[in-house]
Each structure stands twice: as C-alpha cells, then as structure tokens.
Amino acid sequence: MKDVVARGARYAAGLALGAATALVELLFLLAAGVLLLLLAASPRGRHAAWGPLGATAGALARLEGRRLDRFLGVRGAQAYGDGRALRYLAARVPLGLLGGVVLLCVLAGVAYGAFPLYGWLLIHIDNVADVVLGSLAGLLLLLLSLQGIFGLAAGEDRLARHLLGPSHHDELERRIAQLAASRAEVMDVVHDERRRIERDLHDGVQQRLVALGMLIGRARRSRDPERTAELLLQAHEESRQALTELREVAWRVHPTVLDEAGLRAALEAVAERSPLPVSLTYGEDGQLPRDLSRTVQTVAYFVVSEAVTNVVKHADATRITVQLRGEGDMVSVRVTDDGTGGADPAGGGLAGLAGRVAALDGRFAVDSPAGGPTTVRAELPCA
Structure with a gap:
C-alpha cells in the first residue's frame, strides 16, 4: 500500500509538471505554426526557420524524456530526429493538459469530500442531506481522478515509447549489440571464476593436502609413539582445514543450498x-x-x-x-x-x-x- 501511495504521489508530481510543460509546448507549437504559415510562400525562409524550430522541439522532447524518467519511470524515451520530436509534442499537449484537469479534479474531490469537516466553519448548514450527497459525490470524483492519474501515466508511457522510442530497426541493432556485449562479459566472468577457483585450489586446498601428505609420511617413519600421535593429530587438523577450504571453494562456485x-x-x-x-x-x-x-x-x-x-x-x-x-x-x-x-x-x-x-x-x-x-x-x- 505504501508503494502504491508513493508511486501515485510521484505520478501526480510528474503530471503536474507535464501540465506546465504542455502549456509551454502549446505556445511553441502555435508560434511555430504561425511562423510557418507566414513563410509558406518562401521555401528558402521556411527551410531556414525549420532548423531552429526543430532544435527547440528536440530540446523540449529531451526535457520531457527527463521528466518521464524521473517521475513516471519511463526509460529509453529519446527523440530520434526533429520531425519525431515535433510529432510527439503535438500529440502530448492534449494529454498533458488533460493531466492538469485530472489533478484539478483531485483537488475538487478532496474539497467536496472533506466539506463536512470544515464547511460548518465557513457557512451555515441548513440541509445536512445536501452536504452529505455533495461529499459522496466529491469522494467519487476523487476516486475516479486518482484512477485517472495512473491511467494518464500509462498513456504518457505508451505515447513516449511509440513516438520517441527507437524504431524497430534501431531496437534490433541495439539488442544485437547488447547481446554481443553481455555474452562477452559473461565469458569474461566465467574465465575470471575459473582462474579464481584454480588460485583457491592451488594456494589453499593443494597446499593443505601437500602438508597432510608430509605429516602422514613423517608419522609413518617416526618410531616414537608420542611423536607419531602428535603428527597424526596435526594431520587430522590439516585434513579438517582442507575440507573446510574445499567447501568454501564449492560454495563460491554454486551453493547446494540454493538448489535444495x-x-x-x-x-x-x-x-x-x-x-x-x-x-x-x-x-x-x-x-x-x-x-x-x-x-x-x-x-x-x-x-x-x-x-x-x-x-x-x-x-x-x-x-x-x-x-x-x-x-x-x-x-x-x-x-x-x-x-x-x-x-x-x-x-x-x-x-x-x-x-x-x-x-x-x-x-x-x-x-x-x-x-x-x-x-x-x-x-x-x-x-
């Protein structure tokens, strides 16, 4: 529940910021449309104006991409070409303004829903039934508006991925490069693991086994029973340490408890x-x-x-x-x-x-x- 509330608050902040940027983008699109209409008879002038307009559209689209990433969790949305950025801005302006309307409905729903708690301080209430019905209507508006926040966040996600995301060809190329890089990284990890296992076995377990063999050999050659018992005790300790280190190596390779x-x-x-x-x-x-x-x-x-x-x-x-x-x-x-x-x-x-x-x-x-x-x-x- 806490995660849902936190996500909803983050979405609401993103939509509020999106409503503000939608107003800026609307003014930009209107100004761009008027400018292009004025230059309709001049191909050279229209071509000269297209560069600054496209650059501005790209900057606004990148700003939207950062907003989507920060507040709505939409990653990978970036403008590919000024034409796509302009189309995205034209498509998202209504969605952004609708987000502002939904947030206003949330505020209205809170105001009407909680009116019985503070209304008596502001006005004299004669008809309690009307206040109760108004409060219920406000709570219903609040519920629908809250659902609208999540719906608009999903709509922003789909719109950005469709208009700002990479094309199918670009996505395939990116995926191929990613798979090739991850395969190379996995192979490097495998080789590093093999070298570490070899090092652990050589520096740890192998040395323990060599010492164990030497202790057993000395015990076999010893003619002093007390000395033999001491050497066997040391050999037993070395075998225990060797088993412990061997278990450590096996655990680092893959712990059996994970499967069991x-x-x-x-x-x-x-x-x-x-x-x-x-x-x-x-x-x-x-x-x-x-x-x-x-x-x-x-x-x-x-x-x-x-x-x-x-x-x-x-x-x-x-x-x-x-x-x-x-x-x-x-x-x-x-x-x-x-x-x-x-x-x-x-x-x-x-x-x-x-x-x-x-x-x-x-x-x-x-x-x-x-x-x-x-x-x-x-x-x-x-x-």
Whole structure:
C-alpha cells in the first residue's frame, strides 16, 4: 500500500509538471505554426526557420524524456530526429493538459469530500442531506481522478515509447549489440571464476593436502609413539582445514543450498557466514516473488554474496543491509553498508556482477560516494 501511495504521489508530481510543460509546448507549437504559415510562400525562409524550430522541439522532447524518467519511470524515451520530436509534442499537449484537469479534479474531490469537516466553519448548514450527497459525490470524483492519474501515466508511457522510442530497426541493432556485449562479459566472468577457483585450489586446498601428505609420511617413519600421535593429530587438523577450504571453494562456485532450499535459505546462509551483521528484508509482506526462475535466483544470490564479500574486505563497515522486493515484473536487490564508500564499479567483482545482471536484461548500479554509504542495486526480471 505504501508503494502504491508513493508511486501515485510521484505520478501526480510528474503530471503536474507535464501540465506546465504542455502549456509551454502549446505556445511553441502555435508560434511555430504561425511562423510557418507566414513563410509558406518562401521555401528558402521556411527551410531556414525549420532548423531552429526543430532544435527547440528536440530540446523540449529531451526535457520531457527527463521528466518521464524521473517521475513516471519511463526509460529509453529519446527523440530520434526533429520531425519525431515535433510529432510527439503535438500529440502530448492534449494529454498533458488533460493531466492538469485530472489533478484539478483531485483537488475538487478532496474539497467536496472533506466539506463536512470544515464547511460548518465557513457557512451555515441548513440541509445536512445536501452536504452529505455533495461529499459522496466529491469522494467519487476523487476516486475516479486518482484512477485517472495512473491511467494518464500509462498513456504518457505508451505515447513516449511509440513516438520517441527507437524504431524497430534501431531496437534490433541495439539488442544485437547488447547481446554481443553481455555474452562477452559473461565469458569474461566465467574465465575470471575459473582462474579464481584454480588460485583457491592451488594456494589453499593443494597446499593443505601437500602438508597432510608430509605429516602422514613423517608419522609413518617416526618410531616414537608420542611423536607419531602428535603428527597424526596435526594431520587430522590439516585434513579438517582442507575440507573446510574445499567447501568454501564449492560454495563460491554454486551453493547446494540454493538448489535444495531456495534463494531465501541461501541468503540466510550468506548472512550467517558473514563476520559482519547482515540484515535481510523481503518486501512488505516478508516474502519473495514466487515466479523467480532458477537463473534469476542464482544471479540474485551472487549479487548479494559478492557485494557482502566486497564490504567485508574493503568497506570498513560495521553492518550490512540486504533488501529484496518485487517491483512489478522485476525483482530489486539492494545491498547497503555504512562503510567508507569509494567503491569502483569497474572493479573486478562489481564488473562481473554487472555482466551477470546484463545477461538477464537486468539493470545494475553502484552508488558509492566518498565517505559512504555504498549501495549496490540490481533489478532483475522475475520470469
């Protein structure tokens, strides 16, 4: 409910700003139309005027794109050519003005709906029935207007994507380039993982096994029972350490608990293994989205695991907060710490996470100002 109210307030602010820009765009379109009519008999003058008009239309369309991104969550809307920008402005002016009308209806609905609470301070009320009916009508107007806010936000989204979004050919080219880049990034991640596994096995487990073999050999050659028992005790400890390090390597490759018990259990295991306190939250109802594929769960797990590991190693933090929640058809993963900040998004670990997320058509961002806090965020498609 809180998310719906926050989204509605953001949409209302976007529509209010859109109504103001629609008035500016209406004046621009009227002025452009008058100018072009005056220059109708002069092709050279019309051609000379077209450049500044198109540039102004493009600037207004880019301004609308920033508004849509900031308030309505519409990404990727950008003007491709001055002609498309002009068509978009001409199409959205009525929609923007309608948004202003809807917001006025919201205010009117609030005023009429709450009139019984303050009306007696302003006027003398003789007919209570009329006041009650007027209040009910105001509440109905408010309900319809609030629904209109969400409907207009969706209409702005569709209009911008249709008129300002890339053409089908441009979208295919962008998609091909994105797939090629994400495939290369995934291959780099795979190679980095292989090198890290090889390094962990060589520097850790292999050295433990060599020491274990040497201890057993010395125990076999020893003729002192006490010395033999001591060497065997050391060998037992080395074998235990080798098994622990081997489990660590296997866990970093792919935790079995993720397949056996699911993402929530795997994340709780990450929290338990972390030397820093980790707080886990799952949306408003405390539950993860149910339609998460195995691949999405795996990427979400590695985002949390790698981010927590980076915090422990580099952030000088005292606590970590992990939030997972569904946002429409996406699942948002956010890892925040209270460390010193300054994390490099191009670093090996974070760059690898960005490649994993991009391979699923997700979005990845790192916000780490100097002095902290650091926030790692990934948005993954649920399906």
